[in-house]
Amino acid sequence: MKKNLLKPLQNPQPKCPERLPPLSPLLDSPQTPTPSLSLFPTIPEPRHQSQLFSFLKTHLTHQPLTPQTLLHFLKTKLHHHPIFTHYDFQVFSWASTFDFFRHDHSTFLWMAHSLGSSHRFSQLHSLLSFIAANPCPCSPGIFSCPQMEPLFRFVIDALCRARKLNDAIFAFETMKKLIDGKPSVVIYNVLINGYLKSGDFGKALGFYKRMESDRVKPDVYTFNTLISGYCRNGKFESGLELFREMKEKGCTPNVVSFNTLIQGLFREKKAEEAVKMAYEMIQFGCEFSTVTCEILVNGLCKEVQVSMACDLVIDFSRRGLLPKEFDYCGLVEELCAEGNAGRAFEVVNELWIKGNVPSLISCTTLIEGLRRSGRREDAFGLMEKMLKDGIVPDSVTFNCLMQDLCDLGRTMDANKFRLLASTKGLEPDEVTYSILVYGYTRDGRRKEGEILVDEMLDKGFIPDIATYNRLMDGLSNSRSLALKKVGVVHR
Template identity: 20%
Template sequence: MALKAVSRLRSARWRLLSAKLIYRSCSDIPASAGTGSSSEFDTAIRSLKNNLQPERLTRVIDSTPDSSLALRIFRWASHQRYSLRTVDTYRCMISKLTAVENRDDMDSLLGEMVRLKAPALEQALNGFAGIQHATSAKLKLSLSACNAMLRGLVKQGSGLRLFMLVYMEIVKSGVLPDVETLNWLIQALCESGRVDLALIQFDRMSKKRCSPNSHTFEILIIALCSHNRADEAVDLFYKMLQLRCTLLDSVRYLEKLHNSGLVDCESWNIVITHFCNQGNIRRASELIGRMVVSSFAPDESTYSAIISCYCRLGLHIDALGMFRRVSVNDLSLNSESFSQLVEVLCHTERNPEAIEVFKYHCKRGCSLTNKSLDMLIQGSCLSGRIREAVQLRSLAVCTGTSCTFFTYDIIIQALLHLNKEKDVLVLFAQMVMEGCLLDGCAYTSLLRSFLTKETIFEAAILFNRMVNQAFFPDQETFELLVNDMALFSFLNLVAQSLLKVVNTRGTVSPRIYNIIIYGLIKEGFKNEACKFLDQMLEKGWVPDSRTHQVLVGNIGGEEAREVDQLYQTVDDDNVSNILLEELD
């Protein structure tokens, strides 16, 4: 008997599932009122009322030539207290609709029938033999009807063999699966113990242009746990989080895994971090509480995510409070959260607290971003704590934070404002030793800072270094440099660099030429002065009277004093004023 049943089932399956049905508009269905006579309907109803049995309903439907009238009768019967809906009545009605190609109602009835808890599904498949002729019309079953059929097969526990036969026929008919279709396939494989095949189908979902949803992960996670494959279940849970499935679903599955003893601290951290990234700090805080109740202690990544979220929301008081908990537990934040906390405290003018956070993490070797360090040092300098700013820079270097020129420049300007030129020289030496890279703007800014009586020699060295690296100051800085070098008789130290600037930029005025030529001759470097004189003459300019007298050697002591007075017009306060302007 069993072999005969299987044979009938297989035969019915091939006859049924080769049929290809498609949706058509409901407008193709004739209106029931226009096709079915009211008197015929009343007669059929009276007949059924006298003998309300499924077999009687089947005979009435078979004997009704009008499919619309037959559908009205079937719908009436389905609403009676005593259910007349059986596999046979559905088979009869679907066959009637197939004959007139009423695919819309046929799909609907197909879904209803498969969802019935009928004991013998093979009868249902045999009943579909009546739609075999639809194949010749190149009809295709709708996706919703296919999913309804697969759902019915899984819910009724029809077994993997029958499910796969139906699924393969659906694929052959040209119906493209969606995520629901693939979820039923994965569930059928898992329930039959083919978890590895289910995982293969999961990996192939992208090739079928489908993305797994939270239900996909739920099916697989439960199956893996039931087969004692806990590690794979946790890995799949992480993948679900990476794909950003619904966070509420992730919490639900997290609790399921926790109840099975499969989660660790990292699992909680990932979920909490996702809530923090969405700015849902309330939910993240609740999860931390549940995490603690579950005997898991929040680690550095958990606290880092929470503090980072507080900082993004501008809740610096809460962020600082969470940092206190971090320090009590002798933990540290990651570099990003650490830097964000320092920045938000600096923005809110809580520099002492920012320094506290910085020093705490420096002891643990944590590095700070350049932007955060600059804000921290600038806050100290603006409050007059220059020595503290220098110490902060040294601590940052020790923990691996690379200082940019902007960091140094903040301190340099503050030191110059306090007339601490010697300290500027020490800081500059540290810059050189630490390999701080300077661009043209940085060199120019630093050069202007060094144009003082105490650091003019270092300014000459810096200018030569600048030009050797193919950087040139702007016109204003260049003229300041020439004036100050002439004033302190240091033009000979920078003569070659000045000549490079003149040859390259070509924007030197006659006044600057005269200062350079006169100054070099005065310093005893007439050959170098002649090079600038040649440049000047090529441009069609001639030296002024004083420069001419120096060139011909006719300058006396009185004229020398007059020239000195000329250079004194670049008064001593000029450089100081420039530096003060830079600080403003």
Template identity: 40%
Template sequence: MAMKKLLKVKGSPPWIPNLPLPSPPQDTSVSPTHYARFLDFLKAHWAPPLSPDTLLHFLKSKLHHHPSFSRFDFHLFTWATTLDSFRHTHSTFHWMAHTLAATHRHPELRTLLTLIAANPCPCSPSIFSCPQTQPIFRTAIHAFARSSKLHDAVSAFHTMRKLIDGKPNVAVCNILLHAFVKNAKLDCALHFYRDMVDKYRVKPDVFTFNILISGYCRNSQFASALEIFNEMGKLGCYPNVVTFNTLIRGMFREGNVDDAIGMAREMVELGKGFEPDCMTYRILVMGYMGEGGREEGELLVNEMLDRGFLPDLASYNELMSGLTNCRRSTNRKVKSFDR
């Protein structure tokens, strides 16, 4: 039944059908009284007619800011879907996906993706899909990945692939790749990377390679990390400061001080476009403090300063403190040897 007809009904029956509510927030319950107040709120603040624009305006400007009723947003959203006279657009889908992701309502987010798959945006009535489908799913995939819900993230990715025209965006693929690495699933990351390149025909970018290098370094597979590093240029993708920082940190972690210094020196020699950042300085500090490489540290720091690579004050102080500690440690070892 259309919204306008429902609005004409007088008396106690609410003009919003009493559909089953979505799962309430944890440790709370939705009482009939509370829901009745929600319906009264709708009748008092809704401005007909019902359209994607008016629904979105109500959700954003009225319901979203209400301390008690904001959680009914998805209930109202799904209710609108049941009306023959209403059809969601990518604007309503995108806002709802962002809201559910931001509030960590993952069950509702899964339901929304199913809803999108079954009710495509009206801007794509022909053979071409809505261009906003991939950004909407990217929001959901990122939310699942951030919460380590890998099964949901992968499922959303495959649903998205069926709905879009052409290849998945490399940024969406990188979200999944990073989630696998972060959750210590390097084998899954490598399998997905092979599918990404061979099956989905997605061209990897520097972020893709940085994620893989990080995964290899976390698993102490430095030969593989360096192999990826050396292959980047051949594939038309060049490293950035994050690439170098990841390798340097991994080398220090494994006690490969000479290799770490060599990598830092290589970054310095590349010059413009590869300037060490504050993270580079901090990695060097921690590395030298752990390994006692005072002389090499001083030489490299001086070389960086001579080339105009200036750390911020906090990083510089930390660097000097680290090198000073190295010097004191060396002096203690010498005195102990003399005795």
């Protein structure tokens, strides 16, 4: 057995044993420590050692030990074990102590994913050192294993997410020694983004300079990350300059590039220039996204330029550029909050005609705004259009409009709404029926009211005889009152 895990392993002997040799001293004598295991901080606890050794004997001694059989064991047996799952690196290390065995990229990749995903970064560092000293044997000769870069890409990304940038650089330098040619632009992007997320924009720029010196061509993701960094660090002009440099270098900006700059312009309180950038985006042929529209509308509303936001959204809609998924609820809220529900109603109607259907929240907000401003007829019309288009309101909003109709003496129209809503999946509740019954009571329509009371009874909305009698008495009184009024008119 080897005394040091990081020492390069010898090539397999010409005559490898067909079966796994006796697992001593590791398995047969648990009290005798194995030198390779002593390199790592996590040694199986004494109470777990004998169980772990028995587990290994059960699943690994009946077949030749190869990277494939070891990987199968790690994936299907050890990984799901409630006690031994975190001893996978010890098993990996134990396997490397046999002269006839060599790990390949499959076990390297599995081990890297296991350690990185569980944040065991000290052991991950040891694994990288081991890989550097014992390269994958699948590509003999002058060429390296093609799976090394994907492996290190995952490792570097995991380390950057954990804000361990020094370890990520160690992994990067280790990878450069093991791969053929230069690292891909993706690796550089991961590190640049890692520095940016950790708040060290200076080092992100430094690594970009290194990328250029390594003659690795940056892509749109590289530029977008750095432009975002400039904007977030109060250096918008530098970000704009990099945007121009990006186009000069033949890298085509995408929607993220423009979104970042538009958002940066709003941070600089340059709303008009942000709108100009949006139209430049159109001329460039870059397709709008819902995020673009949200940035523009929210930015203009924050600058108290709600009217400009309305004109912009309508113009985009007329040009056929407004994404169908864009929810203009924020614009409706701002207009209603200003007491300008009429303008909100106009905007919603025009966008709706052009195919930009409002969300349920937008419609509900607008209905409340119209009711507050006394435009109840517009609210009724909006509710009817909603129902016909399959936008089903919540019961509270619906019942409020039902009450408004009944208060205007239009209980028959309210009942038509009830029937239409039922066909769209909105079943009336006890409040709905009560509003209608009392509406018929005021209108002197006893027959229609009695039909609704019977429906309430069938649906269990009348809990006792007292409630039933109260409703019927109300309808009777309304009938008597109506007859008296008719008699007075005839006289």
